Amino acid sequence: MSISLNNISKSYKKLKAVQDISFDVNPGELFGLIGPDGAGKTTIFRILTTLLIPGEGTATVAGFDVVEDYKEIRNSVGYMPGRFSLYQDLTVEENLTFFATIFGTTIEENHDLIEDIYVQIEPFKNRRAGKLSGGMKQKLALCCALIHKPKVLFLDEPTTGVDPVSRKEFWEMLKRLQKKNITILVSTPYMDEAALCDRIALIQNGEILEIDTPEAIVNKFPKTIYNVGADNMYKLIQSLQKYKYLYSVFPFGEFVHYTDKRDSFEVADLRSYLEKEGLVNISIEVAQPNIEDAFMELAR
Amino acid sequence: MKEENVIEADQLTKTFGEFTAVNAISFEVKKGEIFGFLGANGAGKTTAMKMLIGISKPSAGKAAVAGFDVYSQPESIKKNIGYMSQRFALYDDLTVKENITFFGGIYGLSRKKIREKREQLISELGLENISNKLVGSLPLGWKQKLAFSVSLLHGPKIVFLDEPTGGVDPITRRHFWEMIYKAADQGTTIFVTTHYMDEAEYCDRVSIMVEGKIEALDTPKKLKEQFKVDSMNDVFLKLARIPSPTLPKGKGENTDCN
The missing domain is CATH 3.30.70 (Alpha-Beta Plaits)
Incomplete structure (x- = not known):
């Protein structure tokens, strides 16, 4: 399993953010967490990327335990948080070099992985990240999350607030990345994007409603x-x-x-x-x- | 009697230096109409909307909103419209009641009127049990429904909704649209932006902006016929695809603060 969650729960004071969540993501799978704001998607992402310790339950990513082996996980995953979190006052190229250096690699070493995304922002490599348009920021963030050739990629609402054209382009990029043997966990509030995933978990109020392929979930619909x-x-x-x-x-x-x-x-x-x-x-x-x-x- | 226009824009333009964000757009919106204002990120929607709500002075062209001129009467416009956005709508650290009272005061309603409206609104939305709770503690969908009601407190002729349903769960999103239908049915004009293309289908008419210009404007049905496709999503993809949206204006500048 690339990602495995077993009975994960997390509360913030009285608020139960996620309750008893279990699911597995297979190697090379594109798995979608589908649900509205407040469903608990970001909490799951933060637990899996070792930024948050689960209240209960266990989870592994790329075979490593999220609590015991957090250092290994940080080296083997890429994470694109929902909020733009690159350095706004560094240029496109400086951001990329920075993240490459942190992970002990270079832009050249993994160029093939990011190539077809990076060419689209390369003309602006000397522009500060804060001055990029929304679509370009998103592409730079994806490049930075990929620069160390992660085994598992976490994308938290990468297309929220993005227009349908850019959303379509983004999903085409994900499909290409998937072919390069990267496991992808992606979350979205847009139900139409669910159909583009191999399997999905529908989530609301911290609980999973259903896990299956998009086709199977639709076929189970009980009424005409x-x-x-x-x-x-x-x-x-x-x-x-x-x-x-x-x-x-x-x-x-x-x-x-x-x-x-x-x-x-x-x-x-x-x-x-x-x-x-x-x-x-x-x-x-x-x-x-x-x-x-x-x-x-x-x-x- | 001639049908009343609540918005009239004629060659409305906004430039920033050499960059033309909104390029001579012309359109009318009628009383009680639900008007969808669509476009890719960076197409100029936000800039156009800012001019219409009286917070950004146009560079050229004419526009009147609720009968007031955008150049000379922006303050009158602000008093006669409602506005709600996804980013900012209510104060999280005020209670439901306090928010209603505050915005009622801002819109210049009398104390008596505010009290009436407050009770009416709380009972219509079924918020009796949580009217003394901080808005910050409410689920997003409730907040957005409350924010919409608050934007209608002063009985505006038109309400501007900037991505009102972003991130809201599918059921609440539909309840929200039922509220929009109701307001429109009562004669309020609705001007709405959204990235959900199924919501574009709920509008009476839809305009699509591409690179500062309005490239299409009609009923969803006619737009689908015109572009020979089955959904508004496909209309949007056909129109907004060229040139690459990855490189807006060929420069990739951030032009609409998104």
């Missing part, structure tokens, strides 16, 4: 979902919320995702109810569930 549309979204949601057979209704893009309490029902009944409510241009179609549906069902 209908895409329901109408001219007035607000009225549509209000009407559905009053419907006696309602199980759940959530806005989803241009439609709402509706599930019914009954195992089977006539779509025509729902349609005539909505017509009576005064809605027009009603459409009702069966839809495929996605990770976000699964998350919301599990979090109920």
